[in-house]
Amino acid sequence: MIHIVLLTHAGMGRAFANTLQHIFGTLPAAVEVVEILPDESPDNGRRRLWELIEHLADDDAMLILNDLYGATPANLIPAILPEERVAAVSGLNLPMLLRALSRREEGLAAARQGAIDGAVQGVVDILDKRAAPLACSST
Secondary structure (H helix, E strand, O other): OEEEEEEEEOOHHHHHHHHHHHHHOOOOOOEEEEEEOOOOOHHHHHHHHHHHHHOOOOOOEEEEEEOOOOOHHHHOOOOOOOOOOEEEEEOOOHHHHHHHHHHHHHOHHHHHHHHHHHHHHOOOOHHHHOOOOOOOOOO
16 A cells, blocks of 8 residues: 655645545544654654554555745655655645555556656646636627
């Protein structure tokens, strides 16, 4: 099973989890939230993340979805990960999360690529996508 960890600033991960509950009626299995509190030490946050990685079952893998590259939560992700079992993508948005969830049965690489594709394809200029309004005819 692919576990998805939402590694975010305080409040964001829980908001995404609540949105998933709204969409699916329940939080999908193996979705974890790790929020880094403003007064939390980086060592404590790093320890919580490592505990999740260390407790993966032998056949399981983890996709870490992070809110902001370069910020404290992202900096807790170790530079060296067991790449065959753990992947990390930053720039968390709802399309990214939904696409990762929909592709996780295909394996870690597919879930990771789904997250990236969902994030990019989910950014749309709405007004540009709308059809031009029909001209009003005066009859």
